[in-house]
Amino acid sequence: MLRTTQIILILLLFSFFSCNKTNESQTKANKHTAAHPNLMLTVDGVNSIKKNLKTTPLFDQTLEQTKNEVDEQIAKGIDIPxxxxxxxxxPHTQHKINYAVMQKAGLLFQILGDEKYAAYIKEMLMGYADLYPKLNRHPETRSYARGKIFWQCLNDANWLVYTSQAYDCIYNWLSEKDRGHLEENLFRPFADFLSIETPQFFNRIHNHSTWGCVAVGMIGLVMNDDELVNRALYGIKKDGISNEALDNDGGLIKSKDGKAGFLANLDSPFSPDGYYTEGPYYHRYALYPFLIFAQALQNKKPELKIFEYKNGVLLKSVDAxxxxxxxxxxxxxxxxxxxxxxxxxxxxxxxxxIAYFYGNKNKQLLSIAKAQNKVQLDETGMAVALALKEDLAEPFEKSSIELTDGANGDEGAIGILRGTYKNQKLTLVMKYSAHGLSHGHFDKLSFSLYENGExxxxxxxxxxxxxxxxxxxxxxxKENKTWAKQTIAHNTITVNQTSQYKGKFKESSKNHSEKYLFNSSNKKVQVVSAIENNAYNNVVLQRTMVLVTDTDLAAPFVLDINKIKSKNNNTYDLPFYYFGxxxxxxxxxxxxxxxxxxxxxxxxxxLWKEAKAKPLNQFTQFTWLNHNKFYSISSVSETNEDYILGxxxxxxxxxxxxxxxxxxxxxQNKSNTLFVNVIESHGTYNAVLELAKQSKSTIENTSIIYDDKDYTAIKIVFTNKEQRVFIISNTNPSENTKHELTIKDKHYKWVGAYYFNN
Amino acid sequence: MLRTTQIILILLLFSFFSCNKTNESQTKANKHTAAHPNLMLTVDGVNSIKKNLKTTPLFDQTLEQTKNEVDEQIAKGIDIPxxxxxxxxxPHTQHKINYAVMQKAGLLFQILGDEKYAAYIKEMLMGYADLYPKLNRHPETRSYARGKIFWQCLNDANWLVYTSQAYDCIYNWLSEKDRGHLEENLFRPFADFLSIETPQFFNRIHNHSTWGCVAVGMIGLVMNDDELVNRALYGIKKDGISNEALDNDGGLIKSKDGKAGFLANLDSPFSPDGYYTEGPYYHRYALYPFLIFAQALQNKKPELKIFEYKNGVLLKSVDAxxxxxxxxxxxxxxxxxxxxxxxxxxxxxxxxxIAYFYGNKNKQLLSIAKAQNKVQLDETGMAVALALKEDLAEPFEKSSIELTDGANGDEGAIGILRGTYKNQKLTLVMKYSAHGLSHGHFDKLSFSLYENGExxxxxxxxxxxxxxxxxxxxxxxKENKTWAKQTIAHNTITVNQTSQYKGKFKESSKNHSEKYLFNSSNKKVQVVSAIENNAYNNVVLQRTMVLVTDTDLAAPFVLDINKIKSKNNNTYDLPFYYFGxxxxxxxxxxxxxxxxxxxxxxxxxxLWKEAKAKPLNQFTQFTWLNHNKFYSISSVSETNEDYILGxxxxxxxxxxxxxxxxxxxxxQNKSNTLFVNVIESHGTYNAVLELAKQSKSTIENTSIIYDDKDYTAIKIVFTNKEQRVFIISNTNPSENTKHELTIKDKHYKWVGAYYFNN
Incomplete structure (x- = not known):
């Protein structure tokens, strides 16, 4: 660790020095930026930012916050544990602070021209250049790819992605000798370590590799090292990794087609709709390196047209x-x-x-930026801040959407239905996608339901x-594996108390669910349906979910139909993870x-078994209260079935x-069967008024009035005597086919895969 | 039930009628208000309100909301199930709506002069006057005092308190014949039913009786019936109720001194500080009849000087x-x-x-009114609205306060310590009061802890x-009795797995805890201490709680010392009901x-026993996360003790x-013993930044360094090597006494009951 007092002394000297020659140093900075920066910032970009300073509240405010944050860290002195x-x-937390602050200090140096920021970065980098050659792999052995600064290479890659930007910002300010020293002792060994020396980390289709590739690519761009940039873009040709190798989270190292590198990481985990197969949490995590490297490539290698790659998938992924x-x-x-x-x-x-700037200046993005109340300190952030100043923001409309999964968009999807009923906004999320790489769960045909953000x-x-x-x-x-990934942890059918694909990641990764239909054209009655053929041997699962937000009815609800086909007698469990x-x-x-x-x-x-019950009749109802709202599940039941409260x-x-x-x-002991449940949000409680409004379900009965291989029909009778019938064609999802069906003397005629009416 | 269509027809006729003679009817209304209204509204008050209409946003807005609400109900037609x-x-809900709407319609009639409101009230009252004579006691038999309109007299009393106000507002508008009809068939029988016919409800010291007395008193004031008013004020002399009689919640009917009536209900459940012995939830419930009747008495019988009664306890109770x-x-x-x-x-x-208007125009009350964003539609509400318009509001300062319990303030207290540490506001509430009538719990020396409203x-x-x-x-x-009232449900010592006073209401009601000391003069170190001598035979419990919010220390905390004296060997359980x-x-x-x-x-x-443990050493620590905050309990332990997670x-x-x-x-198997725990709020988690700040306790050790009958001393050592010692005198709570004590060669000298320093 460098001695803090030494560093403060050096900084004070620099500070004194820069105070006495502000104009001179600014000129020097300007002159020196001829070729650099050119990743996130560019010479032109910096000039344009400077011109617009003090004109947009949002950019100025972000700049001010960043300055305060960095100044506070500079005051603390340099600490490289x-x-x-x-x-x-x-130590982990301190190294994270170091790279984050260096990156920000780089921006401040470029935008404000104050050399104290450059000096801070230089000292920090020199410290790391001293330390790095002495480091072996991290003493903590848990990772499949141990880093040097951190316990896993992933964090080392984070370090290099941020630090590359800082280096770029002071590149011209540094002497050639200093640059040589840093590149020889720190940056090049660092890049090789993350790639050639740790191919199991670098050469994957995984968010880890995205960070690894971008780290190597970014420093390559700064150092004008095309070999590194190409390694980043296209991966290492011969990595010698076994096809069976796993990471410490149980994920496969090798991709199905053996491809690797930044572009392969764009090809494969992203669907054409921009859905990232690991799911939104890791999508968010990978998004920064994806976009920041794309921005750098666009600045330095515009001929790659990276934002147009795979039909513009990077920008689509932001929307997704x-x-x-x-x-x-x-x-x-x-x-x-x-x-x-x-x-x-x-x-x-x-x-x-970035999506606003490099995309088609979508004004809906501005309302998100406004809510975020912060911008990126570069040309893209300035563009957003300027547009917000001109009040161009439009509301970001989240409507119902199906996001396909798989590199070619043919490996199932995430279906999102959104509906509004008076002041209630309901969102149904159904998952019928591929497994999701090492972060996937065994949760095919699962769903979750939201109301107004809860x-x-x-x-x-x-x-x-x-x-x-x-x-x-x-x-x-360890409960992530023993619990969170298991099928019973999700709102979907578990067969014979065994997880889908017997809980085998390799098997699940080979398969995906199949979309049956997704139709959100009628905002009052939206339908999603999908089929899972492979999760269980000899069992076919089809789930159809209907979001009904028709104000002619007394409450909004989701009709949930699980149709199961099997030749064998099985036990089927369908859980609903409610709250309250x-x-x-x-x-x-x-x-x-x-x-x-x-x-x-x-x-x-x-799971603890808190209570059990046999239904008393063919209609079972269960009501709960959460966050002062009353919900019910109304369920078609048979008296030999079981309900469990766990x-x-x-x-x-x-x-x-x-x-x-x-x-x-x-x-239990069912081969073919049908689960029919209605989940309803029907009432409110006000603890100040002590007023319960519609604490009881508005549904009096739900029943299956028809079910064969061709059609399934459900009737819902409401307590106010209204009723509705939903019929789905089980064999033809087409929107144009005409159907006719007679049920108990009543004749139904409709066009398309389903019918909903009285 | 009256036919809705009939009612609508009548209302339409009235509406037509009143449209054609608005001026005439207003004159009539003005003329007729000579003596009425005189409860909540007065003739002068109405004039003053009218003069100030359209000048204060808050009054006008409340009026507008009320008008919309009432108009909506009038449009629905009258419904008396x-x-x-x-x-x-x-039916329960509808009758509640009816009285609430009648009361509001009365205000609207007086303030706006629109006769449709008077007509609505009249029709409603006529409907009740038809129904009431036909009613027996309510068919639901659960209550010790069944009502007629509702299942319990309490709700019937609510009805009359509100309806009296409505009747007052249209008193002069009604013909003498109509008044006679209503009083003979509805109001007088109603008042007698609630009092003479149901003395077990009327003649108590209890929130039920407060409502009963006020109902009878209010209608008595409107009807100018001094007999009823006196019955309300002083109770029924001979009620013939047994001293052992209980209500359906297990509460005693008869008060200790056999007193009854409105004034007795002011004498006894209120302490001189305005604390209401049943607790704030029922205080709130009783507050409305207490104050609205006081307001009516002030208007009609100012010679009673009701707001000065018992040193102004009614207004003090609002502050409390x-x-x-x-x-x-x-x-x-x-x-x-x-x-x-x-x-x-x-x-x-x-x-x-009311407290603002009849009190000393306390500007701090205005900030509460501002937050409430609503006022009472009378002179008091107008006064508040006018003051808010003039921006007179000052923040309501909630500081540390001790609220004594008992009619004379000598039956223990509620001690509230409030402290601020940076942006954390901590509130400790310790209960060492009397039992709290039928709504009390067996929870002497219990506490709860709040941070920023959570x-x-x-x-x-x-x-x-x-x-x-x-x-x-x-x-x-039934779990209110089997769980919520029991001692183990509270954060206090349970001895031998038995509730205080063996769970016997009668025994507990005879006793109360004793204050030992309450000192909030040093805002960084505030202390409350109390003693319970009677909850368990041969066991004396003393609990001392210290709220430390000294920013010289790394985190705010509560030091909790339970000193137990007993001749027998007992099992002691001390629970902490945390969240998260x-x-x-x-x-x-x-x-x-x-x-x-x-x-x-x-x-x-x-209680389920989820886990157990024997301490590994003499210092036990337990950390949890709730609402993104990290908390710890650091506990002095012995290796033969037990901890249980339940x-x-x-x-x-x-x-x-x-x-x-x-x-x-x-x-277990302890006679005299000491529980020492430190409850600390030391860290935060940010799920967006994924940043855990100070997730570990800042306390390295807590130990008892001295303990005998005279003094108890606790030492806390922090992870940053700071340390503090707290010493309490166990025999002398005086603030002025000088103490000296030597502990392990260190000499401590201080003045007052306790010492806190390093």
Missing amino acids: IPKDMAGGY ILNLTDEDGDFFPLNDGQKGMSYFNSSLISAVD EVIQDYGLSRFVNVEQKNGGGYL QVIGTNLKLETSFQLNTLGNTNGYQH RIGANDPNFNLRRDPVFIHRK | IPKDMAGGY ILNLTDEDGDFFPLNDGQKGMSYFNSSLISAVD EVIQDYGLSRFVNVEQKNGGGYL QVIGTNLKLETSFQLNTLGNTNGYQH RIGANDPNFNLRRDPVFIHRK
């Missing part, structure tokens, strides 16, 4: 991820996703600004406390003075899991 | 209840209290306006879903594949209880 611990610990958020901007926690991550994250601030039926997300040291150093907890307190049910619940788990494996070992948290010695409740519908 | 169900059901709220204005759920109830409730809007260590509150019909008709659930997820502990937790309850009775049957919810077949967690420190 010896690498030691996992995430959350002090913004659509994968709830009303508050929080990402849906599909696959491994930590709840609370949102489009307020800095990588999304960067993404929104979870109604939750997706559990991951089991991890990112950067909380006490919890396994901030890394994945049970208000009422027509089930006669049996509880016990002792709690047991629901099973021994496949996630069942983590709670997460068994076999969890470290209390890693949330004690959330679940309502499970179980059918 | 046959009484049938419990709270939450349709405002101090019994957290940073968001939510009441502390002491005794039976439903969470979420706050000073935004209409009775507090009324209370704040619960850190919770008081469970009641077990009830007020007005949610599915939950026992909105009434108390366990982050870490130095305990080696043992979990099981099966959950059992912690006991069979006294509330223990409702969860509420066992033996709860209807899922009435919240599944909240608890951390319990258990000492």
